Amino acid sequence: MHPEPVDRPESIDPASSVMRLRQIGFDAPTALLARFDLQLRRVEDGEPIPGSYWGDEEAGIIGNTVHARDDTPVHSLLHEACHLIVLPLERRPDVHTDATDSIEEEDATCYLQIVLADQLPGVGRARLMTDMDAWGYSFRLGSTQAWFEQDAGEARQFLEERGLV
Template sequence: MVHYENLNSDSIKELLSHYGIQINCSAPGVAIPHSFWGTPEAGRKKNRLYIRADTPIHSILHESCHYICMPEEQRSLPHVDAKGSAMEENATCYLQILLADHIDGYSSSQLMKDMDAWGYSFRLGSSYAWFTQDAEEVLQWLINQQIINSQSIPTWKLRDTYFESRPLNETILKPHR
């Protein structure tokens, strides 16, 4: 398992800065604020990511990708749980795999090993099998949300709105005032 202290922190900060995410690093032995899973896992509140030196990189990327993939109105809420759909959770996992290759000294291959070691659960077993054989719908969702392009390259954009759960033929009416 690779931790924040094992890699170049500038590389991680630079990656996350593309999305307006700021890292707050707690001292050793101090509980990490806003962590859904508890210390040493990353915590997030709005665009602030809370970590320690012993926070796993997969956790840093996962919480960051939740922020990237959630709808705009969700990002400003103060809760710890991302409260996303199954598609958002899968998109978070897929995007963190893509972003791992943008961290000096780390890779998507290492991230998937760390995900499996931590206990991420996928229908086909390993994160690699899921990523390469069972994530076409997730890939298309990320492209449709303009989070990545058709070559699976990050656009460095946050998801804008929450259209994914509405049928295409559904019209949303707002009352006139």
């Protein structure tokens, strides 16, 4: 399960301004993912990203590896990594492109990517939530921040029960 991008007129593309890995580099994300026994594999510019659900510049996942390019949005990298983080370790090796159909795991993934954004220099949760909104994540309360602050109790509980927050 993945958030659906919002249809917008062609002249408006707020997703074009989302933060990309080229802006923060690969060192900090690599170190962050390593804390969860994940690897970050850098894909060459112009090459297809293995395991990408959305294609184009979106991050991909295969087993314990997150694949990304310089033009991959930071929110995409974190989202796909968090899919692997919330999974039980024994399920990770079987993952290829799509980690789950569970709404509970999807919500936990969205929550955790916001929390982990604070651990990436120059990113932070406020910027990540803005980028999530620009890309088209949709929540009942209208914005990522409103969901995170007012409607994400079950996601937080899921993560707390697993020692992830």
